[in-house]
Amino acid sequence: xxxxxxxxxxxxxxxxxxxxxxxxxxxxxxxxxxxxxxxxxxxxxxxxxxxxxxxxxxxxxxxxxxxxxxxxxxxxxxxxxxxxxxxxxxxxxxxxxxxxxxxxxxxxxxxxxxxxxxxxxxxxxxxxxxxxxxxxxxxxxxxxxxxxxxxxxxxxxxxxxxxxxxxxxxxxxxxxxxxxxxxxxxxxxxxxxxxxxxxxxxxxxxxxxxxxxxxxxxxxxxxxxxxxxxxxxxxxxxxxxxxxxxxxxxxxxxxxxxxxxxxxxxxxxxxxxxxxxxxxxxxxxxxxxxxxxxxxxxxxxxxxxxxxxxxxxxxxxxxxxxxxxxxxxxxxxxxxxxxxxxxxxxxxxxxxxxxxxxxxxxxxxxxxxxxxxxxxxxxxxxxxxxxxxxxxxxxxxxxxxx
Numbered sequence: 001x002x003x004x005x006x007x008x009x010x011x012x013x014x015x016x017x018x019x020x021x022x023x024x025x026x027x028x029x030x031x032x033x034x035x036x037x038x039x040x041x042x043x044x045x046x047x048x049x050x051x052x053x054x055x056x057x058x059x060x061x062x063x064x065x066x067x068x069x070x071x072x073x074x075x076x077x078x079x080x081x082x083x084x085x086x087x088x089x090x091x092x093x094x095x096x097x098x099x100x101x102x103x104x105x106x107x108x109x110x111x112x113x114x115x116x117x118x119x120x121x122x123x124x125x126x127x128x129x130x131x132x133x134x135x136x137x138x139x140x141x142x143x144x145x146x147x148x149x150x151x152x153x154x155x156x157x158x159x160x161x162x163x164x165x166x167x168x169x170x171x172x173x174x175x176x177x178x179x180x181x182x183x184x185x186x187x188x189x190x191x192x193x194x195x196x197x198x199x200x201x202x203x204x205x206x207x208x209x210x211x212x213x214x215x216x217x218x219x220x221x222x223x224x225x226x227x228x229x230x231x232x233x234x235x236x237x238x239x240x241x242x243x244x245x246x247x248x249x250x251x252x253x254x255x256x257x258x259x260x261x262x263x264x265x266x267x268x269x270x271x272x273x274x275x276x277x278x279x280x281x282x283x284x285x286x287x288x289x290x291x292x293x294x295x296x297x298x299x300x301x302x303x304x305x306x307x308x309x310x311x312x313x314x315x316x317x318x319x320x321x322x323x324x325x326x327x328x329x330x331x332x333x334x335x336x337x338x339x340x341x342x343x344x345x346x347x348x349x350x351x352x353x354x355x356x357x358x359x360x361x362x363x364x365x366x367x368x369x370x371x372x373x374x375x376x377x378x379x380x381x382x383x384x385x386x387x388x389x390x391x392x393x394x395x396x397x398x399x400x401x402x
Contacts, residue, residue, distance in 0.1 A: 043071065118206075339365040
């Protein structure tokens with residue numbers, strides 16, 4: 001922690017499930033920092049034991065004098081991959097919690113075992129350099145620093161420390177369910193260790209993949225500034241120059257743009273991305289990719305934000321802000337939602353359109369119930385300001401607001 005956060009934060013968060021890894025992290029963090037430490041447990045509501053585990057963590061945090069919050073996930077639509085959906089929901093819930101609590105850093109309890117298991121799972125899926133690269137010990141996203149201080153420790157080491165310290169933890173019964181790929185990988189690692197493919201060795205290989213990824217990322221970033229522009233929230237690539245790039249650079253750039261627009265930390269599957277880039281119009285990762293003779297445009301998919309509503313003072317879809325003409329946020333009766341078909345019907349003057357129709361459908365607008373108040377990107381009440389979060393350094397920068 002001294003290496004990851006040399007300037008000790010004054011407000012620090014930690015995600016604790018009640019398992020051995022996160023319980024060890026909570027007690028170690030409490031010993032390390034003099035910061036105001038906040039604890040959060042995500043209850044996905046998928047197991048009857050989850051509520052008891054959250055209460056167990058709450059009591060353990062209280063015994064240390066720490067503030068605890070249980071975050072509930074109640075929005076799964078029963079579609080898609082459950083584990084992926086739960087992981088994304090966990091990250092979103094933790095992000096919102098940390099922002100409410102005005103935290104500077106959030107600690108995560110990933111270990112060397114998690115590193116090795118993830119490497120093995122992605123190897124089985126045929127992942128390339130990015131998929132096989134190691135988890136990073138520190139990263140910044142959504143204005144927060146996410147730290148993983150336990151990546152060099154094994155699960156067994158942490159449990160030995162807990163036993164020696166007489167600290168209890170709970171075991172998730174799903175950790176024995178071989179219906180999950182991660183549990184299969186965990187069991188396979190015990191067998192592979194006899195061949196020298198230990199958890200430590202696989203973690204070392206993942207670290208070398210991280211070095212390789214850095215080189216490929218730099219090549220993609222250099223290419224982006226010559227062939228791509230950022231247009232009111234959309235990324236637009238010169239089709240011919242994109243196609244002329246090496247395959248890895250081409251897919252890397254588009255995947256990065258898709259992740260930026262969808263606010264998704266995980267890249268789409270290569271097979272899905274490849275298919276989307278070679279068709280006239282396709283959706284992937286909550287984004288719409290349209291390919292024309294001159295441009296390949298990536299925008300938000302309208303269906304992905306169809307039901308998304310946020311108060312006027314909050315970020316919409318993770319990257320948009322709306323400012324009233326008088327720069328005042330106080331308007332509790334107003335909300336931000338997608339413009340959609342209903343809103344676009346009120347924007348008949350196409351000279352005010354800043355984006356193509358498909359992009360405008362998923363663009364932010366201000367609503368008072370069902371009454372459209374403002375949609376500046378479509379020329380409706382242009383005195384309102386629509387601001388989009390700046391892309392990372394690895395993607396081109398252009399006009400951010402209207």
